[in-house]
Amino acid sequence: MNGKSWCRILALALPLALASAPLVLAGPVPVAEMSVGAAAIDWHATGSYERLVLTVSGPDGQVIRQEVDAKTAPTFGLYDAAGSPRPDGSYRWELRAEPQIDRAVRRQLAAARAAGRGDAVAAELRQSGKIPPERVESGSFAIVGGVFVGAGQQEGGEGHGVKSAPKGHSANKAGNVFNLDQVIADDLIVQGSACIGLDCVNNESFGFDTIRLKENNTRIKFDDTSTGTGFPNHDWQLTANDSASGGANKFSIEDITAATVPVTVTGSAPTNAIFVDSTGRVGFRTSTPVLDLHVATSNTPAMRLEQNNSGGFTAQTWDIAGNEANFFVRDVTGGSRLPFRIRPGAPTSSIDINASGNVGVGTASPSDKVDIQCNAASKACVTVRNSNAAGFSGMEAFDAAGNSSFFLGVDAAGGSDRINYLNNFDLRFLANGTERLRFNNSGNVITAASGALLTNGGVWQSVSSRESKRDIAELSDNDALKALQGLNPVTFRYKAEPDEQYVGFVAEDVPELVATNDRKHLNAMDIVAVLTKVVQEQQKTIEALSTKVEQLEKANQK
Numbered sequence: 001m002n003g004k005s006w007c008r009i010l011a012l013a014l015p016l017a018l019a020s021a022p023l024v025l026a027g028p029v030p031v032a033e034m035s036v037g038a039a040a041i042d043w044h045a046t047g048s049y050e051r052l053v054l055t056v057s058g059p060d061g062q063v064i065r066q067e068v069d070a071k072t073a074p075t076f077g078l079y080d081a082a083g084s085p086r087p088d089g090s091y092r093w094e095l096r097a098e099p100q101i102d103r104a105v106r107r108q109l110a111a112a113r114a115a116g117r118g119d120a121v122a123a124e125l126r127q128s129g130k131i132p133p134e135r136v137e138s139g140s141f142a143i144v145g146g147v148f149v150g151a152g153q154q155e156g157g158e159g160h161g162v163k164s165a166p167k168g169h170s171a172n173k174a175g176n177v178f179n180l181d182q183v184i185a186d187d188l189i190v191q192g193s194a195c196i197g198l199d200c201v202n203n204e205s206f207g208f209d210t211i212r213l214k215e216n217n218t219r220i221k222f223d224d225t226s227t228g229t230g231f232p233n234h235d236w237q238l239t240a241n242d243s244a245s246g247g248a249n250k251f252s253i254e255d256i257t258a259a260t261v262p263v264t265v266t267g268s269a270p271t272n273a274i275f276v277d278s279t280g281r282v283g284f285r286t287s288t289p290v291l292d293l294h295v296a297t298s299n300t301p302a303m304r305l306e307q308n309n310s311g312g313f314t315a316q317t318w319d320i321a322g323n324e325a326n327f328f329v330r331d332v333t334g335g336s337r338l339p340f341r342i343r344p345g346a347p348t349s350s351i352d353i354n355a356s357g358n359v360g361v362g363t364a365s366p367s368d369k370v371d372i373q374c375n376a377a378s379k380a381c382v383t384v385r386n387s388n389a390a391g392f393s394g395m396e397a398f399d400a401a402g403n404s405s406f407f408l409g410v411d412a413a414g415g416s417d418r419i420n421y422l423n424n425f426d427l428r429f430l431a432n433g434t435e436r437l438r439f440n441n442s443g444n445v446i447t448a449a450s451g452a453l454l455t456n457g458g459v460w461q462s463v464s465s466r467e468s469k470r471d472i473a474e475l476s477d478n479d480a481l482k483a484l485q486g487l488n489p490v491t492f493r494y495k496a497e498p499d500e501q502y503v504g505f506v507a508e509d510v511p512e513l514v515a516t517n518d519r520k521h522l523n524a525m526d527i528v529a530v531l532t533k534v535v536q537e538q539q540k541t542i543e544a545l546s547t548k549v550e551q552l553e554k555a556n557q558k
Helices: 003-020 103-114 118-128 427-432 477-486 524-557
Strands: 031-038 042-046 051-057 063-069 075-077 089-098 134-144 167-170 177-179 194-196 211-212 218-221 236-240 250-255 259-264 282-284 293-295 302-307 315-323 327-331 339-342 359-361 371-373 392-398 406-412 416-423 435-439 447-449 490-494 498-506
Touching: 031 134, 042 051, 075 282, 103 118, 211 218, 477 524
Parallel strands: 194 211, 282 293, 359 371
Antiparallel strands: 031 042, 042 075, 051 063, 051 089, 089 134, 167 177, 218 236, 236 250, 250 259, 302 315, 315 327, 327 339, 392 406, 406 416, 416 435, 435 447, 490 498
């Protein structure tokens, strides 16, 4: 049996052997099986995941996002939630599978993040396999005439209706017969244009094209045959458009070895979608970038920062954007709240943080942790307002141990300002704190915690209720007289007020009966009580003498 006979036998036997052998597909298992129905496309997970996140971008710029658990198939229908048909055009989809991560690992990550070691711990857990790798799959489909274009149908790589060529030759679509592979063992110089592909024709009109790829599947592949240790060997490919029916019009750079597509530009992307000028500045939708990154659009240029939970951390999405109304940070995950906003026209150093961490409001040189400066004749520099009618508006300060605090602010429910010292309480239990001073907006101007108050008329009234006192006893006349005799009235001037003269007493020199424990202060009511007792005793003496005088006068008249 000659060599040609063996070849014929192998040619017949090999297809039969392959047909009976199990089919082994190369490459990674897909995240989900895509199922195209008459009214919707479903993605059925092929593995175990925490949840699936489907994101679909349409030709109108709208982005639809859907999150489901792994037991539910994400779906995309021909009609939106309002019942309106989706517009015709090309759609791009991305399916992200978030892995199942043990709760203990999540707690470990949360603690590490709080301690500032989140990235390092996450890398260790990922290397140990406790955090599975993230799985992402993407693709495209089209809607034409209100229906999905059939998926999976491939456009042939060979020309249709090609004439058969004689043995040892081949033919293109035009029927031009040419020899099979040609090997040139030297440099090839073409002093003109070159057309490569099954649809190239004789007398091709090149225009200004130097090299043209012409057929229904155009690819340029870079096949690196390096085998030496340490030499780079990834294969790359430039791909123009998908081959499948309903696929995307796009230009991609593909990493064939890693089976990834790191760069893609979809069809109909606007002019200057990405533009790099001669200085390295990058423009998005502009060919004249002014700064390193320049985003130009007709409505709210923005950037999204999206952390998914495939790495074990809690998912969180933020937007940073600006428009004619404000510059803002949006908490997308938290209900699209805007926790940070800057209005146009805000003055320089509205908020300024210096190298020491001091925060200045209205100043570029804050001298304290928070330094607020303003220049307003009839307005307050700081306004604190509580929208809860029963709440408190003000400032609270804790000591280093965090177990006591000071409150200065407004009691909205009580209709008054107040100063509180709180021991082991915070504002949620303000009523349990020890109130030191209250400033009323009507009636008494100041009310101290002891009950003493300053009236609107400027009179200080000390608390003197029996309910506030203990060990009450009569002051003897001898003690009162002795204390009165020990008082030494003097004139003086306060060092802090040298231009004003006063009359009074020196705290260190007064008798023990009217002295305070620290011998630095005096209570006026103490001295008033002594004077009152002495005057009362003197009044008794005067009344007794008056009675005796009247009796003598009556006796003399007789």
